[in-house]
Amino acid sequence: QSSVTLFGVVDAAVTHTRGSGDGSARKTQLTSSGNMFSRIGFRGTEDLGGGLSAGFWLEAGLQNDSGSGFPSNTNNQASGNGTPGVLSFNRRSTLSLAGPFGEVRLGRDYVPAFWNTAIFDPFGTGGGIGANQIYFSGLGGLPAPTGTRASNSIGYFLPGNLGGFYGQAMYAMGENDSTSVLPGSLRPNRRDGSHVGFRFGYLQGGFNIALATGKTRYASGDLRVTNLGASYTFGPSLMSLKLTGELYTESKGSTDGKGALIGFQLPVGPGEIKGSYARHRLEPAGAALKPTTSKFAIGYVHNLSKRTALYATFARIGNRNGAAQALAGAITMPNRASSGTEFGMRHIF
């Protein structure tokens, strides 16, 4: 009766990051997830006949440097954040019905706009120092529970036979009741935490392009994200060089953000060299200065097998107009740089 696949990733690295300026701090750590996010999961599908299938997917993030996990968020609002460090199926927890019509997916899943950021960044959106951090983490200034995933969601995915076109839509509920108000006010927040998102793309040969957008409602200011990503992989004659790019805008209440990233991936023997350059500008309403951050990352991944790799990454963040973004673990001063190195190993099971 059981038909479950147990799967996961364990990824660990020694990471050193530092800032500059008076009051800056550096740190050396054993980190998780430098190349791919560490995780453990259970998934399965059942063929129902007639082209229909049912499937489930339960996937928990791991902090394998300490054996801890990550909490989920129950209502797409700050009030629904779980206890730090606990294990949960925070990465994905879904039930699916798939068929010729596509796939309907219920539960906690990635918001559509997340995928462009993950797919068109050569470093993915791992916890490593190379990842672009643009999206609601280091460089982007607009964190929200729905930055990467949403709970209580109903998702729909187009079927796979549309001549290269693909797409998805998501509606997620904040699940406040009809009389709910913002804590400490009379302002209704019944719709807080509800998310609507779309993604539409085209993939043909080595070419991939996708546009995505999403909006999460908050009484304190809606969060909006739109991004466009593209990549092209040159054939064997150009050593399968892959170029990627992404443009995006984000907005939360009276603050906007804009950013762009370009990158490449180049196979070299059993390994791969990859690099990226990203810029992000925060635009607070009425502010004279627009804090601007740039990030450069270059890395090498040496595959010991299809499942196991060693890797090294160097990254550097530059700040202007008062920005003080630093690589994780470091503290840097406004307008000063932060840099770091990472040496790690990644194993897929």
Place this chain on the structure above:
Amino acid sequence: QSSVTLFGVVDAAVTHTRGSGDGSARKTQLTSSGNMFSRIGFRGTEDLGGGLSAGFWLEAGLQNDSGSGFPSNTNNQASGNGTPGVLSFNRRSTLSLAGPFGEVRLGRDYVPAFWNTAIFDPFGTGGGIGANQIYFSGLGGLPAPTGTRASNSIGYFLPGNLGGFYGQAMYAMGENDSTSVLPGSLRPNRRDGSHVGFRFGYLQGGFNIALATGKTRYASGDLRVTNLGASYTFGPSLMSLKLTGELYTESKGSTDGKGALIGFQLPVGPGEIKGSYARHRLEPAGAALKPTTSKFAIGYVHNLSKRTALYATFARIGNRNGAAQALAGAITMPNRASSGTEFGMRHIF
């Protein structure tokens, strides 16, 4: 050496519930467990020869709408409640030795009196809006950590070859030390959280009847539950109609409760129609009014396979004598009704 079965259920539904009256509230949610409680577990048995076997069972409840779990309770008292949302093997965590003598089971397990409520309700005791809620949840007024399960238990189950008779007994410990007193008092509470329960039944052909009782000791007033359940399944000529019924009483300190439920299950093609009607009356000592609640539920389950089903449920709660019970998520006013609908999918793995 390993011989583990990984098993579980992922069940998700879109649920809308509402109350009535000034100040009532409605809510639309993605819920888990509408048809069966979502869970993931690990279990195994080992044949020890001579008719003996050892077994273990670790089963965690899931809130798969958000990827969260449920905490356990460590001492059958309010002080032992875990952190909301964390994963634990809260549903069952047992070690067994079985043989011709029956089964001895150690750990966290269902209290005997729970089973009548689960088995003789056509909607089981899932988290769905159809479940009777009689037992320590919505309609019953006497919640306690041992309402469904008890930790630190020693259980005994009769062997399976007694000509249709079956039975079980449980003793569970609250594990207070010998000098323990109620917080803020000098009243000894050494025995708080200790539970004794029994269940005895007879199953023959389509007929099933069982009587169960349980008592949990608390210095603030013992909790007592007794229930009697029965069901009869008519043969193929009557389309396997199954009728069920349950009577029970509960008591905690100076408050008593009484209730009854009748239900049916009727196979229809690849699916099943089921319905139930339940009443519950709370009897606070010395109170002029006895808050009374009734519940009606009807549902259809459409099986896509043995493991996967779609389902729809409608339920309505009525209140009298000051009662204000509502379906989960809704708020209703005293003596007003609450109703709801649920459309979902359940997958067993």
Place this chain on the structure above:
Amino acid sequence: QSSVTLFGVVDAAVTHTRGSGDGSARKTQLTSSGNMFSRIGFRGTEDLGGGLSAGFWLEAGLQNDSGSGFPSNTNNQASGNGTPGVLSFNRRSTLSLAGPFGEVRLGRDYVPAFWNTAIFDPFGTGGGIGANQIYFSGLGGLPAPTGTRASNSIGYFLPGNLGGFYGQAMYAMGENDSTSVLPGSLRPNRRDGSHVGFRFGYLQGGFNIALATGKTRYASGDLRVTNLGASYTFGPSLMSLKLTGELYTESKGSTDGKGALIGFQLPVGPGEIKGSYARHRLEPAGAALKPTTSKFAIGYVHNLSKRTALYATFARIGNRNGAAQALAGAITMPNRASSGTEFGMRHIF
């Protein structure tokens, strides 16, 4: 693609412990882990060719009497303790690269000095009443997050082909940043939680001896542990009697501790009799009295199979010079004894 072994232990016992003197307390409990620590884990290895292999190991401790788990510690300092009762891979969470050079291991793992305490105690270091408790638990007075394991560690193990010699080294990071100070002071604590440890041994025939040491840095006083363990197993003519012994010292700030343990294991038919005697003396700087504790334990393990056993243990603690150590669950008065019995079952899967 998946190659995971799911493994674990479920162990449960009925344990009664008591103290003596006015104000002492006794307790009867269902406990976990009397013979072996209860756990559930996932592990796997991948052959990378050329003598190389990759491996991962994720292992969570279980409190199967209630279905709860154990939190991990993220930074080897008190501030990194997780929420009590939550599940985590607290026992081990590692990624390995192994080859002719030995093994490099990253993550959360046992500190080297733990192993002598575990291996040379006939009762292991389970949660049972027989375990020596010397090491940072009942009898030793110097608890620390790195008493048994350390997070954020880089470990190295010698290869297995050194003619009986074996050894390991560990460096673990507290991961404070470079400007970190002790809370409420200006005292730098950048190095707090960093651990260095070594173990070196020789195993030949029935003879095993190992020396280990470890130091964890804390601004409030470093924690140092050194221990020496040995065992000899007599051949079949002496019924495979195994004698074990351990000497150790520990120090934290201005308090020292010293201890010793001797034990035996004797196969008897399908079972084993085992016993131990341990002494521990706490030496607070400048104190007139040195609290001294002794412990005697004797047990019988009856194997129903290689994986399943029943067991019984009796243990008694004696206190002098103001010591008031008690078996878990009991409270005893200074200079008074504590004793207990345990009857349980252990199942490995």
